[in-house]
Amino acid sequence: MSMMENTELAPNPNHDPEGHHSPIPFSILYLGVGSATPMLGRHQTAQLLTYQNDLFLIDCGEATQYRLIEQRIRPGRLRYIFISHLHGDHYFGLAPLLSSLNLSGRTEELFLFGPRGLDEVITTIFRVSEGRLNFTLHFQPIDPDEAQVLLDTPRLTVTSIPLDHRIPCTGFLFREKPPQPRLLRERLPDDVDVAVLKQLKRGEDVLDETGVVRFSAADYTQPGPPPRSYAYCSDTRFLPALIEQVRNVDVLYHEATFLDDHGERATEVYHSTAREAATIAREASVGRLLIGHFSSRYKQFDGFLEEARLVFQETYLAIEGEHVYL
Amino acid sequence: MSMMENTELAPNPNHDPEGHHSPIPFSILYLGVGSATPMLGRHQTAQLLTYQNDLFLIDCGEATQYRLIEQRIRPGRLRYIFISHLHGDHYFGLAPLLSSLNLSGRTEELFLFGPRGLDEVITTIFRVSEGRLNFTLHFQPIDPDEAQVLLDTPRLTVTSIPLDHRIPCTGFLFREKPPQPRLLRERLPDDVDVAVLKQLKRGEDVLDETGVVRFSAADYTQPGPPPRSYAYCSDTRFLPALIEQVRNVDVLYHEATFLDDHGERATEVYHSTAREAATIAREASVGRLLIGHFSSRYKQFDGFLEEARLVFQETYLAIEGEHVYL
Numbered sequence: 001m002s003m004m005e006n007t008e009l010a011p012n013p014n015h016d017p018e019g020h021h022s023p024i025p026f027s028i029l030y031l032g033v034g035s036a037t038p039m040l041g042r043h044q045t046a047q048l049l050t051y052q053n054d055l056f057l058i059d060c061g062e063a064t065q066y067r068l069i070e071q072r073i074r075p076g077r078l079r080y081i082f083i084s085h086l087h088g089d090h091y092f093g094l095a096p097l098l099s100s101l102n103l104s105g106r107t108e109e110l111f112l113f114g115p116r117g118l119d120e121v122i123t124t125i126f127r128v129s130e131g132r133l134n135f136t137l138h139f140q141p142i143d144p145d146e147a148q149v150l151l152d153t154p155r156l157t158v159t160s161i162p163l164d165h166r167i168p169c170t171g172f173l174f175r176e177k178p179p180q181p182r183l184l185r186e187r188l189p190d191d192v193d194v195a196v197l198k199q200l201k202r203g204e205d206v207l208d209e210t211g212v213v214r215f216s217a218a219d220y221t222q223p224g225p226p227p228r229s230y231a232y233c234s235d236t237r238f239l240p241a242l243i244e245q246v247r248n249v250d251v252l253y254h255e256a257t258f259l260d261d262h263g264e265r266a267t268e269v270y271h272s273t274a275r276e277a278a279t280i281a282r283e284a285s286v287g288r289l290l291i292g293h294f295s296s297r298y299k300q301f302d303g304f305l306e307e308a309r310l311v312f313q314e315t316y317l318a319i320e321g322e323h324v325y326l
Numbered sequence: 327m328s329m330m331e332n333t334e335l336a337p338n339p340n341h342d343p344e345g346h347h348s349p350i351p352f353s354i355l356y357l358g359v360g361s362a363t364p365m366l367g368r369h370q371t372a373q374l375l376t377y378q379n380d381l382f383l384i385d386c387g388e389a390t391q392y393r394l395i396e397q398r399i400r401p402g403r404l405r406y407i408f409i410s411h412l413h414g415d416h417y418f419g420l421a422p423l424l425s426s427l428n429l430s431g432r433t434e435e436l437f438l439f440g441p442r443g444l445d446e447v448i449t450t451i452f453r454v455s456e457g458r459l460n461f462t463l464h465f466q467p468i469d470p471d472e473a474q475v476l477l478d479t480p481r482l483t484v485t486s487i488p489l490d491h492r493i494p495c496t497g498f499l500f501r502e503k504p505p506q507p508r509l510l511r512e513r514l515p516d517d518v519d520v521a522v523l524k525q526l527k528r529g530e531d532v533l534d535e536t537g538v539v540r541f542s543a544a545d546y547t548q549p550g551p552p553p554r555s556y557a558y559c560s561d562t563r564f565l566p567a568l569i570e571q572v573r574n575v576d577v578l579y580h581e582a583t584f585l586d587d588h589g590e591r592a593t594e595v596y597h598s599t600a601r602e603a604a605t606i607a608r609e610a611s612v613g614r615l616l617i618g619h620f621s622s623r624y625k626q627f628d629g630f631l632e633e634a635r636l637v638f639q640e641t642y643l644a645i646e647g648e649h650v651y652l
Binding site for chain 2: 038093095115121166
């Protein structure tokens with residue numbers, strides 16, 4: 001497939017330079033990286049983020065459920081779905097997916113985040129079919145004008161990222177919470193109290209009755225691995241305001257619909273070029289940049305990679321069916 | 327593919343037994359023959375009927391536009407779309423298809439026939455995207471309770487077929503108008519008037535001034551080929567009232583979601599078995615029966631063919647990507 005030519009996959013950092021191997025799986029699977037015009041072998045936007053055992057679907061172009069099945073992922077495992085905006089190439093697979101979940105007998109609740117209006121579409125579709133969902137679908141509308149925490153789990157937060165598109169559109173920032181320090185158990189006496197261990201794990205010093213430090217957290221723990229983060233930004237014009245919000249993320253996905261020679265066209269239709277995506281990445285000092293949402297006018301993507309790497313070396317193509325590991 | 331095993335394609339009657347080769351192409355391409363549960367390699371309902379240069383899409387399951395592109399058929403050539411009912415597996419590909427037609431710059435009008443409510447779904451989807459169609463979409467709601475002529479072209483009529491499903495649902499009967507007789511030009515004098523030729527072609531005798539037959543239509547024309555017809559019946563319970571409406575059609579497509587051992591289940595969920603489909607075909611004396619809409623519980627379809635042929639020999643499986651020629 002032409003998408004595979006002359007490119008390299010983003011590296012899998014199975015350990016970081018300081019040797020902090022992170023035990024919690026955190027990865028993104030690219031299910032579709034094409035833009036709106038349908039093409040054989042190139043699918044519309046959908047990404048699957050896995051964190052621990054939770055699956056988060058980010059956008060859901062037509063036939064996303066088939067992409068999941070192809071990847072041997074049971075759609076029933078999904079718990080959270082995020083929709084960036086209401087252009088069809090980012091959500092036309094949602095109603096079919098919900099229908100199939102319903103048909104398969106799902107009863108677990110599902111959390112859906114998206115623009116106002118998405119609920120009306122879904123409600124209308126189910127109403128005219130005289131059907132009803134047999135599971136609870138929690139819908140949270142997203143304010144497109146302000147970054148907001150959409151989801152806060154014990155391990156992860158998801159924040160919206162206001163983008164600049166023709167219609168209300170937000171990206172999503174997945175940020176791991178700082179992992180607990182690792183206890184250096186071997187340095188502690190065997191008979192130490194459990195309460196002491198818990199206190200140290202929270203990073204607190206343990207004092208004796210007189211207020212003197214008995215076990216210092218610095219001595220008996222090692223900092224946990226640095227928290228990881230993934231930012232998804234599609235669709236958008238070049239938007240310098242993004243830089244602050246995605247500063248230092250490990251992986252930034254930023255749309256690159258056009259090459260720089262179509263820069264005016266990109267601005268006109270509220271999209272970005274590869275150079276612009278790379279500029280955001282460089283200014284925000286991100287770890288790696290993944291680009292996608294390529295216009296159907298391009299048959300090969302080498303040009304995107306070349307153009308972006310002139311600005312930001314750590315750029316990779318988002319490739320359908322491939323994972324990026326954080 | 328298991329769908330291909332142990333079966334034969336429906337024959338291509340490129341001439342009929344009386345040697346009336348019909349010059350007008352009339353065929354059906356099966357784009358999807360699966361039922362609602364998505365499976366790899368089996369798609370949801372969609373059929374493309376070609377008559378002369380006109381393309382008629384019958385139902386439009388998710389990703390139908392990709393099936394068309396796979397078959398190298400430009401979706402822009404579509405002129406008429408018929409939707410049987412508002413279960414998603416029969417129409418979730420419609421909004422994506424319309425979006426793509428719009429994006430590709432279509433300006434020609436398009437004719438859409440379907441249940442009331444379909445217009446609301448489409449309108450809602452375009453409204454929330456802040457988009458508008460740049461071509462005229464004529465929507466004609468179908469009365470589910472009565473057979474009605476939906477379309478009347480110079481060569482063809484399309485009539486609705488009320489079915490018995492959980493929600494309002496109609497099939498479609500495509501009936502060619504009787505072709506004009508073929509003029510036996512060689513039997514006529516060279517200098518005969520054009521008006522005479524036209525009159526004979528209409529099947530009328532030509533009289534002289536005194537009212538005596540000068541050229542009889544019976545002597546100077548040969549009857550045209552018999553008009554052809556295709557009936558599409560999905561989704562429905564076994565419905566004996568169908569028999570009259572599809573009597574003598576050349577090809578009947580009738581859903582066969584289950585085998586006979588799941589007959590009660592079929593009735594319960596408003597579907598048919600292969601035996602029931604064949605019973606309709608036999609009682610209606612159709613030429614050939616095509617069956618499809620197989621439940622995902624079946625991995626192979628030989629059983630459907632065997633069961634149906636016990637009742638009606640001229641049964642064939644609808645196979646994705648295969649044509650039936652009338």
